[in-house]
């Protein structure tokens with residue numbers, strides 16, 4: 001049968017397959033240098049529970065997610081395994097823990113390598129985004145099921161953005177060279193969702209250091225699309241973020257009657 005030019009084959013093998021199985025990879029091997037001294041960031045407490053446990057629950061809360069691969073600090077896989085065993089997690093979800101690498105990108109690749117066959121859709125979610133709502137997770141999965149090979153949750157920017165040149169000497173002011181059109185800029189979050197074949201190809205092909213997985217798919221020349229992100233999916237990066245995360249969690253618990 002010859003190819004139909006009006007209906008080319010979908011670039012996404014998971015397209016339209018509402019039964020496609022979904023796994024989440026959670027890179028959690030970072031130190032959290034910007035958060036300040038202490039345990040590895042993913043293991044620090046938020047509302048008395050390690051941030052990583054919140055992030056794992058956020059993925060497992062989606063009924064579509066049946067496997068979560070946690071990428072632990074390189075020497076902390078056993079500790080992370082015990083931690084997950086000690087916390088109540090949904091029984092319908094399987095968990096795998098693997099040691100991570102020296103960069104986020106390496107850690108995600110190690111998580112992908114540990115994925116068993118049979119999962120066509122893969123989410124990549126930062127342990128450092130413990131409060132992402134399940135509706136955001138499900139919106140990402142739906143968009144991948146709908147045919148997009150790569151999907152990112154995104155929010156408009158609240159601040160005006162300036163492009164600068166490096167300062168002439170440390171401590172000197174940086175000259176502003178441009179003010180990009182803010183209406184066309186987005187801050188992207190996780191989970192980012194992918195058809196598995198595309199994500200594996202991106203990690204095998206792209207050698208540049210990048211800060212998110214979607215940009216690797218962009219480098220393959222494929223289209224990445226956005227779905228609405230959520231303010232509560234923010235990344236705990238600096239100390240003030242942890243204060244905000246505690247406040248958001250306390251409000252949720254109050255609203256839920258805990």
Ligand SMILES: Nc1ccn([C@@H]2O[C@H](COP(=O)(O)OP(=O)(O)OP(=O)(O)O)[C@@H](O)[C@H]2O)c(=O)n1
Pocket residue numbers: 026027028029030031032033034035041042071100101102103104105107108125126127128129235236237
């Ligand atoms: N070698 C690394 C580095 C980062 N990550 C993970 O990637 C996510 C990205 O969040 P980020 O705030 O960049 O985490 P850190 O790298 O830990 O932060 P910092 O740069 O402040 O050390 C985190 O869940 C982090 O654990 C990882 O799995 N492996």
Ligand SMILES: C[C@](O)(CO)[C@H](O)COP(=O)(O)O
Pocket residue numbers: 104126188189190211212213235237
């Ligand atoms: C993946 C990410 O969270 C999307 O916003 C972000 O790029 C991670 O960047 P970081 O420099 O590792 O914090």
